Amino acid sequence: MTLYSEVSAFTRTPGHGNRAGVVLDAAGLSEGEMQRLAAFLDAPETVFVTRMEGGLVRVRYFTPTQEVAFCGHATVALGLLLAQEGHWAGEALALETLMGRVPLRLISEAGVPRQVWMEQPRHETRPVPRELRAELAAALGLDARMVHRGLPLAAASTGLWSVFVPLLDSFLLDALEPDLEAIAQLSRQLGVGSVYAYAPLGVSRFAARDFAPVLGIPEDPVTGSAGGALLGLLAAQGRLPLRGGRACGVIYQGHVLGTPGEVEVEVEMLGDQVVAVHVGGCATVERQGTWPLR
Structure with missing residues (x-):
């Protein structure tokens, strides 16, 4: 036993x-x-x-x-x-x-x-081909015009790779109707474990949903590894305020599934380089x- x-x-x-x-x-x-x-x-x-x-x-x-x-x-x-x-x-x-x-x-x-x-684990990023942006939006059930142009659409990892797709607001995030077969196909094509949609709630607060059918998880309720990778990506691109070489933020996830949770993240920076990502909960x-x- x-x-x-x-x-x-x-x-x-x-x-x-x-x-x-x-x-x-x-x-x-x-x-x-x-x-x-x-x-x-x-x-x-x-x-x-x-x-x-x-x-x-x-x-x-x-x-x-x-x-x-x-x-x-x-x-x-x-x-x-x-x-x-x-x-x-x-x-x-x-x-x-x-x-x-x-x-x-x-x-x-x-x-x-x-x-x-x-x-x-070590924070890494890589670009997503521009021609796949419309396909990623469509796989989430969206028109490409609903993707936020001021926030990064890229792949990142702190242990597991995800593609991060920024949306204009949390209302679009809540209303997503993902095509899981298309998401799985794009995940395999890009060599990632999930497609992670996120939307800003404030300067350092974000709502998110994470779809990982390629890993046998249609939607992950609250994702610590991807949350850390996202805040590292945002910090590296200057999208988060820095204080003493650190950027902090919170991700709210799981509310659509009825299982809300909060991921706290602290990113250590040296210039524009991510030195370490800390995730707590x-x-x-x-x-x-x-x-x-x-």
Whole structure:
């Protein structure tokens, strides 16, 4: 029997945010067993701890259909569970992922773990061919004139690649009727995991929706890795205010699905270069159970 937990990340409210499966003791599981358990839980991602040694935790991430290199919301969920189960009291801790080491930071209130911050893998960007902009808009169910011309349409990554499509306002975002087959085709063509539509709510606040059918996730409720990549992209292009070499912002996601959550992001800059992207959020344990090995 394998003990698993279901944890909602980027929220303090049960039933909101983004659900992740967390398995703290997966040392005895094969890759196939991890994949089957991830499919059984049917969360957007499940994180498996394969080894804990000192301040280093080795992990693997699976969607219901495949392994992925990194997942932000599952990392936040894991960090909170490690703290609640007595494995982490706030000392230096890092995850060993397929994308490299991811340092974690714990924030507690009156001795109670409340928020987990992670330094995401290296921020990267690449352009999107102009001729695909109209196709991306059409795949989202929009006319190309509804794409925001003052914000970047580009691909970026802090562990997983996404294409970021800016919209004129959040009303258009809420009304999207995506063609998931077309989004999957464009994702494969561009070598990304998702198409991430976003709209400005203020100077450093954004609403977003993330479609990842190519990963077996029609719409991801709240996406930490993509949220960090977006704010890094905006900071690098001078679209966020800088204070002391840092740009901060918040992304609101999941409201259309009835599971709202908030992703906090802090970007360290050196000139116009992104030095580091930090993503933080709350989490709440929903339930625990056991899964028989099959």
